[in-house]
């Protein structure tokens with residue numbers, strides 16, 4: 001296969017971890033006979049510094065013309081303390097999601113047996129957890145009309161959803177559930193919100209098309225509780241943008257393996273793959289960041305092209321590294337650890 | 352002191368646990384020389400069944416004319432599966448909050464040493480946790496304009512806040528922080544929402560009036576994570592209605608003592624006290640429900656009248672019951688347990 005992949009390294013540790021994912025992907029391509037052309041492009045604070053824009057048009061053109069996007073991380077401390085600054089890295093993220101139509105954020109949370117003790121939860125609560133959130137990513141209160149009235153003393157944000165937006169996200173949820181254990185949980189606040197009632201009735205109407213899937217409807221506050229109590233009771237969960245923002249982050253810390261969690265954001269024409277961790281500015285350039293989440297994001301990318309074996313090869317290499325302790329500082333439990341680059345080299349060599 | 356207390360027992364186990372709180376409160380009143388007049392009134396499914404309305408005008412009049420409201424729980428399974436039903440118990444709750452002006456929901460999360468092992472979190476994560484959420488309760492997306500367009504295919508919910516609404520909630524937060532460790536965390540999503548930016552700028556402007564309080568600003572997704580990772584790093588947190596709904600429920604399960612957590616909802620003229628647990632329909636009438644959360648809510652009620660010793664007497668009795676194992680089934684760890692009524696009698700006798 002010939003693949004054009006846009007490479008958005010971003011800020012902080014982004015470039016370092018992206019380098020390792022490129023290395024491992026190239027090893028996969030060499031082994032399985034694919035040809036990857038990487039197209040680097042600017043984003044985040046790095047792009048603001050260079051061209052005054054966190055998601056420049058040129059970057060968008062490169063992404064739109066590619067088969068997929070591999071993304072590092074964005075965010076820089078100099079933008080942290082003023083959320084009303086006119087230009088911020090996050091705006092690039094939102095603009096990118098909207099312009100590329102990345103409507104479904106896929107956020108798996110699973111456990112690695114060797115990392116269970118890192119979880120803040122007791123072992124018996126977390127063991128066997130393997131769930132996936134599908135978060136709607138281009139609608140809701142993120143993109144509705146917002147502003148001020150009364151000379152600035154009243155602020156508003158409008159949350160809007162159309163039936164079509166719910167359907168395309170829910171469809172992905174039903175399809176994913178069919179490939180897993182056929183359990184789907186729709187997370188909403190239908191006892192209060194009209195948008196949630198639209199979500200619920202739309203999903204209810206789709207149930208007949210997937211007779212094998214058992215659908216549960218739960219309120220967002222109840223899910224926030226049960227995620228901590230019994231995370232392994234969930235399988236596939238679908239939800240709107242803001243609830244997804246909160247719940248996927250909550251879910252990410254329960255496994256103890258947050259530094260290893262990949263994600264994907266799917267559009268109709270293109271998909272983006274990125275680690276869930278941030279730009280970790282303090283670690284920039286120190287060769288200590290864990291590249292595995294980005295490398296596993298590359299595995300998701302191959303799998304999304306239908307290249308299951310390629311993805312499996314990466315996952316096997318990562319599992320082996322975890323078993324043999326070929327890991328960065330964060331996973332070394334005070335024992336021997338390796339640099340970002342060394343872990344990348346080792347994983348590429350395994351392929 | 353002469354106190355008129357509206358008594359809204361509600362549904363499920365509500366009446367049983369309320370009975371115990373009345374008993375313990377009466378014991379406190381007898382000991383300290385107060386006179387409590389209880390004014391029972393209908394609410395929830397019980398009120399729908401009786402008069403077709405979950406928060407009847409008559410109930411509102413009784414509440415509005417009282418010095419405080421003691422509330423049990425509402426919710427009945429027959430309303431669970433249809434969030435769009437025209438009359439639902441929750442609507443009564445929202446109407447009551449709005450009409451009584453209960454703008455600040457106070458939700459403490461603390462630990463009892465003897466219950467730490469019930470937490471899903473590891474002991475070292477949870478030990479020493481003692482935090483309080485102040486959730487704004489009468490504004491935001493709960494009460495903004497909501498509806499449908501495009502023949503029902505588009506739904507919207509408007510989230511609106513005024514500077515004044517933020518100020519009165521934040522003021523309670525600063526004041527509470529002053530009585531505790533002078534740490535306040537403002538939880539928002541100011542990197543995306545205009546209402547959050549209003550929250551943040553309003554709280555920032557108030558900082559100068561409370562020079563001793565250290566204020567932190569954190570995004571709601573980050574708080575959802577850190578609540579699970581390091582709950583004891585928080586003290587007083589203030590937030591808007593929907594974020595508060597999600598985060599206070601998340602916080603409630605981390606301590607392992609959810610069945611014991613009280614809460615208060617404060618207005619300008621009146622306050623309401625209630626356990627955070629629900630109506631637990633399966634346990635109705637079985638004399639097994641734990642009355643302690645309701646009894647501790649009564650303690651908060653006394654304290655809110657400035658009757659600190661009275662509140663302390665209740666807390667001491669509850670602590671003693673926990674130490675001596677005079678508890679309901681849920682806390683008995685398979686050992687000897689007592690009925691709802693017996694625990695109430697025992698606690699009243701301690702006073």
Ligand SMILES: CC(C)[C@H](C(=O)O)[C@@H](O)C(=O)O
Nearest residue numbers: 090091093094245542543572
């Ligand atoms: C940075 C922020 C705008 C973003 C979001 O809220 O979507 C982030 O939290 C995420 O989840 O990707």
Ligand SMILES: CC(C)[C@H](C(=O)O)[C@@H](O)C(=O)O
Nearest residue numbers: 191192221441442444445596
């Ligand atoms: C029942 C529901 C409307 C209510 C809310 O969302 O406020 C409940 O979850 C709560 O937190 O008291």
